[in-house]
Amino acid sequence: MAAPRSLYLEDIAVGDRFVSGEHALDADQIKAFAAQYDPQPFHLDEAAAEGSLFGGLAASGWHTAALTMKLFVSAVPVAEGLIGAGVEVTWPKPTRADDILHTESTVTEITPSRSRPGRAMVTIETLTLNQSGETRQRLVSRVVMFARAQG
């Protein structure tokens, strides 16, 4: 669906889906992120990665997560901003240098706040997929959303 400028609680329902644009990864990006945040050989060096559990250069899972956020933010323009209270992340397969990533997000649960009217906790499942439809990451986020101001 085409995303409106700002999403309020009234604008979403369980089952709604949001598909992002794409991000083309490459080995330089993988190594630059890893050098700063996850300096392990299998994220930094092709030869070292060959002999690792990954069997080749793989992006840090946190790099996949950060790129997912970039795509997710542009695809799901939540009013007041996308603020996560908590997340679960799994990485079923490593992200590779030739991956072109996009995200597909689905609203799975909406729980209105009892103490604060006009506010809800919204659960969104976001799959990060490559150009062949292979899942690189599954993210479940709990996000705060607001109703439009009354009056």
Next chain:
Amino acid sequence: MAAPRSLYLEDIAVGDRFVSGEHALDADQIKAFAAQYDPQPFHLDEAAAEGSLFGGLAASGWHTAALTMKLFVSAVPVAEGLIGAGVEVTWPKPTRADDILHTESTVTEITPSRSRPGRAMVTIETLTLNQSGETRQRLVSRVVMFARAQG
């Protein structure tokens, strides 16, 4: 505890703790990460952040997570590398520009693989704390660990 060079399954037990070094954050780092991965006003601009739910400039949760990985990798030198199968993350309070972060990791569970002898799934809880001992992130990771090669 002082971390040995390479941790194998035989080297750890439930209850073991690992404390990292420190990372001093600042506003420029927060904005640089946000510009690339989480370009929302409350991560990019002090004035815009004042009026947000955060009430002031806050680091992206994914930035806190990435910095946590940097500290965690140096503090817990798992043999064959720190490879996460899945994680749960919560951010009880926003990370701020004047935070000096460190991590405290505790082994909470060790589950030997039934199908692959010499391998186990190890659950590690990692708290990311600032210089006042305030928790900025709670991370629960499931990590693959190996026994020393026999013979």
